[in-house]
Amino acid sequence: MAMAGAPTYREAERWLLGRELFGMRFGLDRMRKLLTALGSPQRTFRTIHVVGTNGKSSTTRFAAALLAGEGLRVGAYTSPHLVTYRERVEIGGVPISEVAFARAVAEVRRATTLVERRLEPGDLITQFEALTAAAFLAFAEAGCEVAVVEAGLGGRFDATNVIDSEVQVLTSVGLEHTRWLGPTVRDIAGEKLDVVTPGGTLVAGPLPTEALEVAERVCAQRATRLQRVARPLPLELAAKGAFQRLNFALALAACQAFLGRELRPAAIRRAAATTMPGRLEEIAETPLTLVDAAHNPDGVAALASSLPAVLGGRRPLVAVVAILEDKDAAEMLRKLGGVCDEFVFTRADNPRSLPPGTLDALAAKVAPSRPRSIAPAADAALRLARARAGEQGAVLATGSIYLVADLLRPAEAGRSIL
Structure with a gap:
């Protein structure tokens, strides 16, 4: 004290x-x-x-x-x-x-x-x-x-x-x-x-x-x-x-x-034995729920190449995504669309976070075959994604370190986001 x-x-x-x-x-x-x-x-x-x-x-x-x-x-x-x-x-x-x-x-x-x-x-x-x-x-x-x-x-x-x-x-x-x-x-x-x-x-x-x-x-x-x-x-x-x-x-x-x-x-x-908070970090099971702070195309590419080994065959994979305005959001979504089955777009608690509607419009162009949803806040987006994934699926929250922070803070304070 x-x-x-x-x-x-x-x-x-x-x-x-x-x-x-x-x-x-x-x-x-x-x-x-x-x-x-x-x-x-x-x-x-x-x-x-x-x-x-x-x-x-x-x-x-x-x-x-x-x-x-x-x-x-x-x-x-x-x-x-x-x-x-x-x-x-x-x-x-x-x-x-x-x-x-x-x-x-x-x-x-x-x-x-x-x-x-x-x-x-x-x-x-x-x-x-x-x-x-x-x-x-x-x-x-x-x-x-x-x-x-x-x-x-x-x-x-x-x-x-x-x-x-x-x-x-x-x-x-x-x-x-x-x-x-x-x-x-x-x-x-x-x-x-x-x-x-x-x-x-x-x-x-x-x-x-x-x-x-x-x-x-x-x-x-x-x-x-x-x-x-x-x-x-x-x-x-x-x-x-x-x-x-x-x-x-x-x-x-x-x-x-x-x-x-x-x-x-x-x-x-x-x-x-060192662990990395916010990097392919598991925050829940059933469905498997991961957060990763990849926030640019190269980071997303590295993340995508690692997912198969982490998922262990779980499907569908539903991505909760928020991206800041100074990033190449279209390229990030294109790469995510190659590994994820569905998107839930939201915004991070940061004034530079792109509106979910903007991400939705970009995804319609670069990953048109992937179903898309919008949720106004990170916690609501995560709950929706977990419901969409079901017990046999998985959820990945990524695109911005601020999104990851939004999802980890409630757990630190003893509150549930799931």
Whole structure:
């Protein structure tokens, strides 16, 4: 229990939610000033930096688990969260306590007040900057020896690009956030690869030719070793989905480059037991009900390839779908239409979520043979989908991490959505 006068988690949460109003602003000047005001906590631990289009969070968690299995005190910073901000800041594979999180955010809040007095009017610390600073402060105070840090968006001007990482991981590159990162795969790769530091190691997953060319050029310019990982590990993982074996292979290569040696089999076995919330996560049986945070065409393609092994022949498969307006919804629906038998469209609790009617109209064009329904809210959509699937079928909720969050929050609060 927090002492009288001590900051509380709810206060920290309210302050962070208020920072959402300031939106997203690129640039590292605010972040550097904020960390300086906090005593530069990011300099107290070593780092691995993870960037990419898909697979960042899973790769980050796998890498943290692998290093912890080697006896290191490890922090992991991921985003976004599903239920609580604390999920973004893990130490030893466990989200930090409400007390520790509140204390870190309170320190960041005090530093923010000082920094913003010296900034130009309207140039304010963003929510992601505040969260990143709080994570670094929490890692320092917990005595972490290493932190595995997931970038938020891009790389060059992302708030996480203030660390001197020894190893960087590029999980994948696809067309995403073109408004901010550029219109081509080459542009996006360049933005992400700006995190590469001289003399380190870049571990890269399978890349389009244009992205690989950028990676080779950047590594040559910065005297950085490029290590490519093209194949998934033939390893049984607790995390569902064939795509996770590639993420694990990337994490293992990154950790071996970081330590300069192979990892012990016991550490690998321990990390293989890591589960991934919101990634092919089972939330109910009869019918089998899964949630997955795939939110772009490449993510949906990876999800679709993993479904047969997870479903075990259950049919029909009814998809509950919500998609944000900046995604390629038509292509996502086309890919989902190839594996799902029926759609139930809804919207996530996010102002950028497309109206269900828009998704319905798109599906009529790209997957015309699939029956379609509309439900106004996520919980109602899930109940309808479960009724349509029946006891022998299955339900998959996907298309947006915000949809997954909507469906997981009630369970966290002790309420049923089924």
